[in-house]
Amino acid sequence: MTLDLNSPTGAARKRRPRSATSLTRSSGLGLGIALTWFSLLVLIPLSLVVIQSIDGGWETFRQTLTNPQTAAALRLTVTQALIVTAINVVMGTLIAWVLVRDDFPGKRLLEVVIDIPFALPTIVAGLVLLSLYGPDSPLGVNVANTERSVFLALLFVTLPFVVRTVQPVLMELDKDVEEAARSLGASRFTTVRRIILPSLAPAITAGAALSFARGISEYGSLVLLSGNLPLKTEVASVRILTYIENGNEAAAASVATILLLVALAAIVLLQVLSKWVARRG
Amino acid sequence: MDDSPTKDTVNLKLSPEPTKRLGKGLRRGPGEGGVRPSRGAGTYFRRLLVITYLFLLIIWPVSLVVQKTFDGGLGNLQTALSDPVVTGALQLTVIVALWAVAINTIFGVGISLLLVRYDFPGRGVLSALIDLPLSVSPVVVGLALLLAYGGTNGTFGPALESAGLQVAFATPGIIMATAFVSLPLVIREIVPVLQEIGTEQEQAARSLGAGPAQTFRRITLPSIKWALIYGVVLSLARALGEFGAVKIVSGNVALQTQTATLVVEQKYQDFEQGSAYATSFLLALIAVAALVVVTFLRPKDDTDGD
Amino acid sequence: MNIFTRNRVATAVALATSAVLLTACGGGASGDPDDQLSLVGFAVPKAGNNAAQAAYAQTDAGKGTTWRESYGASGDQSRAVEGGLKADYVHFSLAPDVTRLVDAGLVSKDWNAGDNKGIVTDSVVVLVVRKGNPKNIQGWDDLAKPGVGVVTPNPGSSGSARWNILAAWQHVIAGGGSDDDAQAFLTQVFANVKALPGSGRDATTAFQGGTGDVLISYENEAILARQSGEEIDYIVPDDTLKIENPAAVTTKASPKAKAFLDFVLTKEGQEVYASKGFRPLESVEGVEVGEIKGANDPADPFPEPGKLFTIDGDFGGWEAANTKFFDENNGIITKIIAESGKS
Numbered sequence: 001m002t003l004d005l006n007s008p009t010g011a012a013r014k015r016r017p018r019s020a021t022s023l024t025r026s027s028g029l030g031l032g033i034a035l036t037w038f039s040l041l042v043l044i045p046l047s048l049v050v051i052q053s054i055d056g057g058w059e060t061f062r063q064t065l066t067n068p069q070t071a072a073a074l075r076l077t078v079t080q081a082l083i084v085t086a087i088n089v090v091m092g093t094l095i096a097w098v099l100v101r102d103d104f105p106g107k108r109l110l111e112v113v114i115d116i117p118f119a120l121p122t123i124v125a126g127l128v129l130l131s132l133y134g135p136d137s138p139l140g141v142n143v144a145n146t147e148r149s150v151f152l153a154l155l156f157v158t159l160p161f162v163v164r165t166v167q168p169v170l171m172e173l174d175k176d177v178e179e180a181a182r183s184l185g186a187s188r189f190t191t192v193r194r195i196i197l198p199s200l201a202p203a204i205t206a207g208a209a210l211s212f213a214r215g216i217s218e219y220g221s222l223v224l225l226s227g228n229l230p231l232k233t234e235v236a237s238v239r240i241l242t243y244i245e246n247g248n249e250a251a252a253a254s255v256a257t258i259l260l261l262v263a264l265a266a267i268v269l270l271q272v273l274s275k276w277v278a279r280r281g
Numbered sequence: 282m283d284d285s286p287t288k289d290t291v292n293l294k295l296s297p298e299p300t301k302r303l304g305k306g307l308r309r310g311p312g313e314g315g316v317r318p319s320r321g322a323g324t325y326f327r328r329l330l331v332i333t334y335l336f337l338l339i340i341w342p343v344s345l346v347v348q349k350t351f352d353g354g355l356g357n358l359q360t361a362l363s364d365p366v367v368t369g370a371l372q373l374t375v376i377v378a379l380w381a382v383a384i385n386t387i388f389g390v391g392i393s394l395l396l397v398r399y400d401f402p403g404r405g406v407l408s409a410l411i412d413l414p415l416s417v418s419p420v421v422v423g424l425a426l427l428l429a430y431g432g433t434n435g436t437f438g439p440a441l442e443s444a445g446l447q448v449a450f451a452t453p454g455i456i457m458a459t460a461f462v463s464l465p466l467v468i469r470e471i472v473p474v475l476q477e478i479g480t481e482q483e484q485a486a487r488s489l490g491a492g493p494a495q496t497f498r499r500i501t502l503p504s505i506k507w508a509l510i511y512g513v514v515l516s517l518a519r520a521l522g523e524f525g526a527v528k529i530v531s532g533n534v535a536l537q538t539q540t541a542t543l544v545v546e547q548k549y550q551d552f553e554q555g556s557a558y559a560t561s562f563l564l565a566l567i568a569v570a571a572l573v574v575v576t577f578l579r580p581k582d583d584t585d586g587d
Numbered sequence: 588m589n590i591f592t593r594n595r596v597a598t599a600v601a602l603a604t605s606a607v608l609l610t611a612c613g614g615g616a617s618g619d620p621d622d623q624l625s626l627v628g629f630a631v632p633k634a635g636n637n638a639a640q641a642a643y644a645q646t647d648a649g650k651g652t653t654w655r656e657s658y659g660a661s662g663d664q665s666r667a668v669e670g671g672l673k674a675d676y677v678h679f680s681l682a683p684d685v686t687r688l689v690d691a692g693l694v695s696k697d698w699n700a701g702d703n704k705g706i707v708t709d710s711v712v713v714l715v716v717r718k719g720n721p722k723n724i725q726g727w728d729d730l731a732k733p734g735v736g737v738v739t740p741n742p743g744s745s746g747s748a749r750w751n752i753l754a755a756w757q758h759v760i761a762g763g764g765s766d767d768d769a770q771a772f773l774t775q776v777f778a779n780v781k782a783l784p785g786s787g788r789d790a791t792t793a794f795q796g797g798t799g800d801v802l803i804s805y806e807n808e809a810i811l812a813r814q815s816g817e818e819i820d821y822i823v824p825d826d827t828l829k830i831e832n833p834a835a836v837t838t839k840a841s842p843k844a845k846a847f848l849d850f851v852l853t854k855e856g857q858e859v860y861a862s863k864g865f866r867p868l869e870s871v872e873g874v875e876v877g878e879i880k881g882a883n884d885p886a887d888p889f890p891e892p893g894k895l896f897t898i899d900g901d902f903g904g905w906e907a908a909n910t911k912f913f914d915e916n917n918g919i920i921t922k923i924i925a926e927s928g929k930s
Binding site: 030 | 330334346408415428493
């Protein structure tokens with residue numbers, strides 16, 4: 001199978017004419033420019049990091065990964081990012097649904113606060129989360145220095161992704177189709193499963209991939225809450241900082257490379273999943 | 282059920298004024314469509330769940346920022362706004378964010394079209410790589426950029442500096458770091474919509490004699506408009522709030538390369554929490570204002586969608 | 588999209604673009620006058636440095652000097668200068684951060700040749716407790732007691748946090764204990780650790796937010812926090828470690844930077860730092876400390892501990908200490924911290 005992640009899904013391909021065409025001269029030029037910029041900004045700098053991890057030799061790589069503290073940090077980071085992504089898929093889609101299809105007083109307020117987690121400096125996000133969900137919590141919910149603090153902070157900083165990717169697709173989604181399906185006797189559940197979900201799948205996947213990627217790299221917002229306890233609440237980014245502080249760039253680059261690979265695997269997996277959902281529709 | 286009526290219906294509605302058609306889903310007010318949301322228990326349950334969730338996760342924490350900002354009246358805000366370090370940093374942040382968003386928007390629209398509408402070798406690989414920037418720990422983003430563009434040891438840095446362009450520890454480096462961390466956002470907004478709408482409209486327009494530019498402007502752009510808007514707002518918010526990568530690449534020099542989030546950290550470090558909260562409040566305000574402005578800029582005939 | 592809207596969008600875009608271009612031009616115009624000095628430092632002594640800069644500006648040598656300042660974590664700042672961040676004067680938490688620049692050829696090899704051995708600010712490791720000291724913490728031994736929650740910045744990722752842990756270690760050694768005893772003691776302390784925040788300031792915030800009963804911190808940080816109205820008390824243990832922060836001028840620095848360093852090492856300079864909570868250097872004579880707001884006893888702000896350890900005298904310098912205690916695989920403290928996670 002060729003890695004053909006972004007083409008219209010298999011199901012869609014049958015019901016609409018094959019859309020992709022080969023490159024024209026102008027689109028080829030555009031691709032060239034885009035790839036140059038992408039390489040200068042992302043690929044070359046990241047390759048330099050990966051090279052640095054290889055520089056230390058396989059031994060550094062192995063040693064870094066078998067260090068129990070680093071291994072635990074990677075495990076915690078990936079697990080929490082996965083859980084958070086799963087919740088974002090459900091809650092994000094639901095929020096997008098309510099924002100697009102429902103109407104009630106105060107909806108506009110909800111609409112404008114969605115992006116704030118991105119704009120708020122992470123240190124301040126950490127401060128307010130600490131005062132609301134820390135030892136002095138007015139709700140009596142204290143997650144400080146536990147795994148749940150990592151979870152909470154990640155949930156906060158990744159919230160906008162799924163909401164904002166699903167929203168525009170939901171707006172473009174033609175209600176007439178749902179109407180037709182309903183009038184033909186399809187149940188609400190069938191309509192959702194057969195019509196809406198397959199159309200939303202690519203958007204949900206895109207949001208999920210973004211939120212997972214951000215989740216495994218996050219540091220600033222959770223540092224105050226998590227307490228960096230080894231084997232318990234220490235995340236991968238803190239391990240990277242530790243290696244850098246000790247002048248062991250190769251080990252730091254190794255951890256970063258592992259995170260890159262995990263993210264890549266997750267992205268590919270999500271795309272496959274999205275195709276599968278779309279095909280079942 | 283591969284022959285779902287979705288696209289056939291769309292085809293049938295191909296009207297002489299395609300733009301009108303594409304605005305249709307948006308123009309209709311909520312609940313005015315054929316499928317009226319049944320205002321049953323489910324609707325209220327969903328609504329309650331979403332409101333509670335957003336309240337606990339965002340509204341309450343953010344209202345705490347607002348409350349701390351206005352603790353004791355306008356004092357904190359006035360102190361912050363009369364501090365040249367804060368105003369300078371806010372100015373720099375806005376400049377950097379606008380540049381990064383502009384770059385990401387142009388790059389994002391272009392690459393989205395290429396990914397969805399064209400076939401070329403390595404397309405799948407490129408698509409998978411697009412998300413990677415987000416999975417890189419900010420400190421590693423900073424170090425990666427320094428490895429490439431650092432003035433003394435970077436791969437390209439010394440050559441660029443002798444050509445008179447300082448990237449690291451200067452505004453170009455900050456813009457790059459910001460563009461890096463917000464790179465996939467516009468693309469991931471647009472791609473699903475492009476996939477959803479298909480190409481019939483564009484093909485029809487082309488067959489009626491419209492050039493590529495006209496087709497893009499009249500057909501494609503209106504239908505990805507909301508995706509683009511959300512992509513831009515999301516990128517802007519992310520650009521305003523970025524801290525870790527920028528801290529390393531900028532050198533954090535007050536009044537020169539210190540962005541607003543770096544000032545917030547500095548004020549917090551110096552036990553000036555009032556100013557830290559006030560500056561954060563202003564950043565959140567810019568993000569909200571951006572959303573409100575783009576919502577206002579939307580075409581008049583769309584009454585839905587916010 | 589009707590014409591009207593398109594115009595509106597176009598106008599907005601045009602306005603935004605021109606605003607960006609105009610401000611970009613304005614921002615890029617700042618020159619680099621001779622009187623401007625670049626200071627790159629770690630975050631803790633910012634208040635002291637700013638006060639010293641103000642005092643320096645009052646002297647003949649310092650008249651007209653303006654500053655370009657950058658503050659952050661000590662290691663980050665040192666790596667930034669190594670990577671090309673412009674600096675005339677650097678001020679770090681630990682000597683190895685200056686050594687890095689010596690190795691890179693950015694600081695002269697004889698930077699620590701003077702009477703002060705390159706050190707410009709001193710402090711001691713102290714124990715910060717809640718107002719009124721409800722757990723009656725008096726010294727290091729109390730940190731190992733059951734039921735006492737300890738907060739200290741993460742010595743792994745923050746070099747400046749390493750002072751704190753070494754003080755606790757040397758307490759046992761100075762009391763006649765062996766390395767094994769010290770290890771056992773620190774294992775107990777780390778069993779009590781409730782949080783290892785990223786930086787000293789984060790640790791203070793976590794402590795203020797209700798985590799733990801004792802915060803291991805610097806005396807100057809505790810005094811500055813109290814000057815800023817934070818509700819805390821602090822205890823100077825009877826035996827503790829002297830914190831010595833180095834500063835240096837870079838090889839390419841303008842002569843003005845050296846003049847500032849000289850000023851910092853005068854009686855007046857040290858008095859300014861003392862007012863922000865730093866202990867005056869022993870190598871500078873005749874410093875009159877006077878009354879220090881925020882200290883436990885403002886009239887006698889810097890009580891002499893019974894025993895004061897030093898990094899060079901008791902640990903053989905930072906290089907040896909870093910290898911022995913903080914190596915990321917085999918360091919004694921690294922292992923104790925990793926072990927503490929298993930409980």
